[in-house]
Amino acid sequence: MTSPNADEVNRVFxxxxxxxDLGLQLDSLGPGACTSVLLLEQRHLQxxxxxxxxxxxxxxxxxxxxxxxxxxxxGQIVLTAEFKINLLRAxxxxxxxxxxxxxxxxxxxxxxxxxxxxxxxxxxxxxxxxTATMAIVTPRGx
Amino acid sequence: MTSPNADEVNRVFxxxxxxxDLGLQLDSLGPGACTSVLLLEQRHLQxxxxxxxxxxxxxxxxxxxxxxxxxxxxGQIVLTAEFKINLLRAxxxxxxxxxxxxxxxxxxxxxxxxxxxxxxxxxxxxxxxxTATMAIVTPRGx
Amino acid sequence: MTSPNADEVNRVFxxxxxxxDLGLQLDSLGPGACTSVLLLEQRHLQxxxxxxxxxxxxxxxxxxxxxxxxxxxxGQIVLTAEFKINLLRAxxxxxxxxxxxxxxxxxxxxxxxxxxxxxxxxxxxxxxxxTATMAIVTPRGx
Amino acid sequence: MTSPNADEVNRVFxxxxxxxDLGLQLDSLGPGACTSVLLLEQRHLQxxxxxxxxxxxxxxxxxxxxxxxxxxxxGQIVLTAEFKINLLRAxxxxxxxxxxxxxxxxxxxxxxxxxxxxxxxxxxxxxxxxTATMAIVTPRGx
Numbered sequence: 001m002t003s004p005n006a007d008e009v010n011r012v013f014x015x016x017x018x019x020x021d022l023g024l025q026l027d028s029l030g031p032g033a034c035t036s037v038l039l040l041e042q043r044h045l046q047x048x049x050x051x052x053x054x055x056x057x058x059x060x061x062x063x064x065x066x067x068x069x070x071x072x073x074x075g076q077i078v079l080t081a082e083f084k085i086n087l088l089r090a091x092x093x094x095x096x097x098x099x100x101x102x103x104x105x106x107x108x109x110x111x112x113x114x115x116x117x118x119x120x121x122x123x124x125x126x127x128x129x130x131t132a133t134m135a136i137v138t139p140r141g142x
Numbered sequence: 143m144t145s146p147n148a149d150e151v152n153r154v155f156x157x158x159x160x161x162x163d164l165g166l167q168l169d170s171l172g173p174g175a176c177t178s179v180l181l182l183e184q185r186h187l188q189x190x191x192x193x194x195x196x197x198x199x200x201x202x203x204x205x206x207x208x209x210x211x212x213x214x215x216x217g218q219i220v221l222t223a224e225f226k227i228n229l230l231r232a233x234x235x236x237x238x239x240x241x242x243x244x245x246x247x248x249x250x251x252x253x254x255x256x257x258x259x260x261x262x263x264x265x266x267x268x269x270x271x272x273t274a275t276m277a278i279v280t281p282r283g284x
Numbered sequence: 285m286t287s288p289n290a291d292e293v294n295r296v297f298x299x300x301x302x303x304x305d306l307g308l309q310l311d312s313l314g315p316g317a318c319t320s321v322l323l324l325e326q327r328h329l330q331x332x333x334x335x336x337x338x339x340x341x342x343x344x345x346x347x348x349x350x351x352x353x354x355x356x357x358x359g360q361i362v363l364t365a366e367f368k369i370n371l372l373r374a375x376x377x378x379x380x381x382x383x384x385x386x387x388x389x390x391x392x393x394x395x396x397x398x399x400x401x402x403x404x405x406x407x408x409x410x411x412x413x414x415t416a417t418m419a420i421v422t423p424r425g426x
Numbered sequence: 427m428t429s430p431n432a433d434e435v436n437r438v439f440x441x442x443x444x445x446x447d448l449g450l451q452l453d454s455l456g457p458g459a460c461t462s463v464l465l466l467e468q469r470h471l472q473x474x475x476x477x478x479x480x481x482x483x484x485x486x487x488x489x490x491x492x493x494x495x496x497x498x499x500x501g502q503i504v505l506t507a508e509f510k511i512n513l514l515r516a517x518x519x520x521x522x523x524x525x526x527x528x529x530x531x532x533x534x535x536x537x538x539x540x541x542x543x544x545x546x547x548x549x550x551x552x553x554x555x556x557t558a559t560m561a562i563v564t565p566r567g568x
Contacts, residue, residue, distance in 0.1 A: 045158070045159050052204075058200065062194075086224040086529075086559065113555075135393065223559060230388040246370075250534055273415060275559060300478065302472060303472070306480075328444055330442045334505075338480065338485075341484065345480055367479070
């Protein structure tokens with residue numbers, strides 16, 4: 001496997017306003033893999049004090065997209081075709097970590113898995129797991 | 143079907159910090175149904191100028207939870223067990239509307255469908271469709 | 285929408301050994317739509333006397349593929365990229381009917397919904413609902 | 427973790443007519459884990475000569491149910507609430523092996539992952555991956 005397309009991954013993290021707004025940060029990347037981190041704040045919670053499923057889903061989806069992007073040839077981008085996420089435990093803590101790995105790279109579709117962990121008082125627990133199908137497309141005018 | 147549990151739905155929308163932060167608003171509700179609206183801003187976009195999948199997923203999930211909550215007996219809450227979302231078209235426009243309907247109410251699980259529409263220049267198009275499984279639980283100490 | 289590609293749909297139903305083995309039959313088709321029927325036998329059940337989830341999943345997947353195939357240009361085929369199915373009620377009865385509709389046609393991917401109904405003593409009930417992503421491909425050597 | 431509930435797993439495999447009809451066999455089990463095997467025959471294929479997605483889905487679902495059943499207290503059964511499967515590669519070969527592992531055990535729901543491998547000319551490849559949500563219920567009259 002060649003070295004990851006770091007330029008595209010950096011763009012995916014730095015040029016996405018919703019990701020900046022959420023506070024999601026790129027932690028590390030490798031060929032077909034990406035890890036991101038989110039420092040939890042009050043504004044990330046739902047009505048019962050747990051991390052909102054939408055926060056976990058955004059993290060799982062975006063990090064999956066970045067993992068797929070590491071394998072992209074120049075000039076192509078990834079768009080989420082679909083994803084499914086299981087929320088395994090109510091998440092409460094200081095930090096979320098998401099580790100995404102490409103399960104099946106492809107030229108039209110890539111299938112990626114994301115695991116979201118919550119760190120609370122130094123203990124890391126798996127709180128969500130997602131599988132995403134990413135469409136690899138050539139942007140119009142791109 | 144009895145009249146919807148409006149108190150719980152209002153709590154689900156008003157007491158969820160992530161929902162307030164996102165700008166998602168309750169539009170209307172009925173027994174087993176809920177509609178929400180989001181005025182799109184720059185901060186809701188991803189790196190290519192489209193609405194981030196995480197925004198659509200949050201909307202689909204939260205509105206599905208509210209639709210399930212309309213049917214809850216007092217003292218119970220809903221937590222997302224899992225959901226799956228298909229992003230059907232790149233979304234770009236002024237506003238998102240999400241319409242969620244309970245497909246199968248239950249005492250332990252409710253299955254809910256959410257359709258997300260994007261309004262651009264007065265035209266409404268379906269941009270995402272999700273199916274969510276909601277767990278109905280009695281909160282500890284609740 | 286043009287008239288459906290009936291040749292490909294007929295091939296999808298007639299040339300699939302697992303479908304013949306299961307007893308699944310094509311009922312009707314239209315542009316972007318397909319309906320199939322299965323007469324339930326003892327051999328379709330799981331260990332508690334209900335229709336096996338795998339039977340419902342096969343029906344939902346295959347009928348979805350046929351619905352997508354109605355819109356195919358000649359020389360292309362559909363392969364299932366992924367599907368998700370919610371089993372809504374334990375199914376018991378004489379017959380299953382599956383109605384599949386293309387939610388989003390595409391040139392590389394089609395998204396299709398399938399509803400599986402069980403007929404018991406003349407009453408039809410929705411027992412499962414699935415969403416499938418179909419890849420549209422040109423067969424090698426085809 | 428206690429020793430697995432082998433009685434229930436054996437019942438799940440031996441008393442399910444559709445599983446006998448398909449030819450799916452229990453290979454091994456452990457606490458929260460189950461492996462099954464299917465010798466591929468012509469009747470398991472779809473219209474293009476690949477293993478039908480429904481065969482892989484049935485295997486992924488049933489083996490996931492058995493993995494969840496290993497952790498059941500006596501008197502309870504599992505029913506599939508939902509599952510999602512990604513078909514990663516067209517499957518062609520002599521044998522399928524499915525390995526299922528409980529990702530999150532619970533008292534009302536268990537989340538299980540299944541990996542389906544195809545063996546062709548001695549080479550094993552991952553062809554499908556599924557995530558299933560199993561409902562744990564007390565049978566009526568049971």
